[in-house]
Amino acid sequence: MSTLVLDPSLPEGHRRLMATRPELLPPAPERPAWGGRTPGDVLAALPLSALWGFLPLVVGLVHRGRRVLLAGLLLQAALLAVWIRYGSTAFFLAALTVQAAAFLVHLALAGESPVAAYGRRHRGRYVTATMLEPLDAALLERTADATATVLRSRLDRDGLLDGIANRVILPRQEWEIAETLTELTRLRREQAGARSGRVTERISAMLESQEEALKVATRALALRISALEEYALRTEEAEEVYAEWRTLQDLADDGDAYRELLSRTVRDDLAAGEVGELTERARGLQASLRESVEQARLAGLTLIPQEG
Template sequence: MNDESRPRPVFDPGIPVADRAVLAAAPERLVAASLPAPAPPAVTAATVAARVLWIPAFAVFYGVLPGGWLRVFFLASLDQDDLVGGALRWGRLPVLAMMLTPALQVLLLLLGQQEAAVLLAAVSFTGWVIGALRHLREPAAARAAREHHGRYLLPADFDRPAARLLVRAQRAVDAVLRSQSHRTGLLDDVGNTVVLPRQEWAIASTLAEHTRLRRERVVQQTERLSPRVRALLEPQERALALSARSVTVRIEALEAYARRAGEADDAFHESRVLAALPEQNARYRDLLAGTVGDEMAAAEIRGMAEDARRTERALREEVADALDTTPELALPKDQEETR
């Protein structure tokens, strides 16, 4: 399918808004409803062992030792243009903590406050361990894609007939929601925002089920079945055809609504043009009042053009006379022989 016949992902309006936003921002995490749901992240023994070693070392390096200063010096040694951006990739608070903690520890030690220095190191170590553990959690997009699997539909969930119908529905929905009439509140903007996504999801769900049934029919290889068995399958064919016709009628209704929205846009545009006519007419009247001055200016410009033509003719005549009276360049005799 090309891009024009390829529908966009469709999300169940019942999915929480925050999760829908996360899913829409990470389409690479989505798994088609026709495929098995993503498995939860597996933690192997090797992963656990690596984390047991890596997390404390990470927390000691950045939370207790001057790892932040070492990182800044390392980035500076690379002569990077974005030194600040590279240093702040964890955020301002962690960077501030890992830069100030070593200095405060040294200061406390110099003041003889060993207990306070140890306490500060322990607090910093604990904070960096917690931060590392939070970083190791399952990404929000992966979690949402797994938990809401089946409540979003991708292009892979539709065969060609279903995809074409869904694209028609999505174009109609987009035409309404992008119309000026909707944006200015001339249409039921609240109803459009709520009802149209529900209609899109209902249509997509039905078309996905049509696709599953047609794919099952291909697997059945009806040409290999006996006439008696094929006769048993005929009611299923009729039911699928009736359902396809029903969803097509719904899509046609959406398209008719989109056309009405377009006609409302035209009428709104026309009303704005009519509202601006009085002010425009006044400007045109001012323009006509200045035509007398324009005629006088045109006469003056024509006179200037005639003067320019006379000057040009005089210059051309002088150049022609100069060419007629200029003697031919005489070459030396030896150069004439070599020519």
Template sequence: MAKGSLYALASAGCATLAVVGFVLYVNLGSGVLLLALLMAPIVLCGLVVAHDVMTHRAANAGERLRLARERDRVRRTVDLVTDPALTDVERLAVIDCFIPRLGRKPARSPYRDRFVVVDELSPPSRALLERARAAVMSVYTSQVMRRRLLDDLANESLLPRQLWEIAMLLRVQTHLQAEQDQAREGRLTPELLAVLEPQQEALRRSVASVTARVESLERYAGRVQEADAALRAMDALGNNHKYQALLAHTDDAEGLRELENQGDTLQETLARSVRDAIEAGHTLQPGPPA
């Protein structure tokens, strides 16, 4: 198709030059015609180059659009946990591993150790990861987070790192448990058990440690939810003037005093809840580097 367009362009150019040359010969003489003939190859080359440039631009634009759609499909269909330290370019390289036509296998990716495919985890590991994700998401969607009452810097850097480290450990545990299961398929001799049992105990302790980290995230999320509840109470307190007016009309002085005292109590409750949430966040210390 491109060649056909090029031939058509060349034919049109030649026809145009012939017509122009005839007009120049009739009106201006043979000298101008000779000059036009000398310029003809240059003009034709310019047309060919312009055609090639436009063709390549159109092809590149089409490829970029196709690649963008394929990357969006990967984001929707492949559940990944990635190293938060990855750059934008590296993240795209990870996504491209899951586009078959590009021929880049995830197992051979230079970033293989910097992403975890959730579907490759064992069911217990996936359950732990989902608990950690739910805790982190509840923090990110909280009102106290949106209103910047928490430690933004810690949440933006520490929580993604916590989630990534948990996912990495779960992947290792999944692989080691598969090795343990395979080793136990045949006859279990005392010598084999002497090797496997300490390994299984080490694996059990690692799972317990990761579970404790997930529970710590959940406790932090719980503190944040408590702060959210106190914040909602403060928002509701803003409507107290309506109820004060109602009590004033009914001559209820005692009820008015209770509403006024309630404001001071709720402010202290909110401040304490936010402090507790921040302190709980400080207990989420990052693990050892991967």
């Protein structure tokens, strides 16, 4: 699946749907003819609508969905009732009516995917790795991986990285990087096009100057991505300590049960010592956790733009 970065200002519902099927992006900028419907959609709708018209129960059984099965059962019963009460002619006309309605519904549901429609509507507000040159695509993937590491962490969910609005800052940083990479790709392709033509000495000198500018910009952006990756790395390290600390906390919470168990076989002071050891480990790990979280926070704070 291609890496996808979305403009954080897009509507949340659109963002979620586009993120589920990035392979459907980008569509053609123009709305497709007939809403994207093809002769294949018509051919597929014909047998399905015929089944709905005459044997809807078969559709329900094949589909295996509870609602579709119930609809097929009720429709089949209704068609049989028409046949028994009014005869085969009425049954045939009713089945044709259902078939025509089913055909129109199938055609309405076919065509352009909602994801593709959003992509066309929001063109320029998303970037996929397939849209970029290989070097820029690799930088985009590094950015997306680092961002996801932080946002999916238990540390962030539990609010330990206080003072850093990750849900706001990181998507914005990710999008700014993606926009820059898009521009870098555009300029690289522009350069490649210029080099494919007649290159005079003056053109060559200009291209070399522009290529050096691209290298400087790429290095600067790579440093920004490295800072983001450092934050993700510190978060991962703190996450491991946090998981260990939570486990020890759970064990320490069971101290009374262990104390009672040990007191049945050894002296109470030994029992207290065994349980106390767990508590001391938890305290020591808590100090380590505070230090790890603080290091992650400091790495994250470097990503926040300074005002003024």
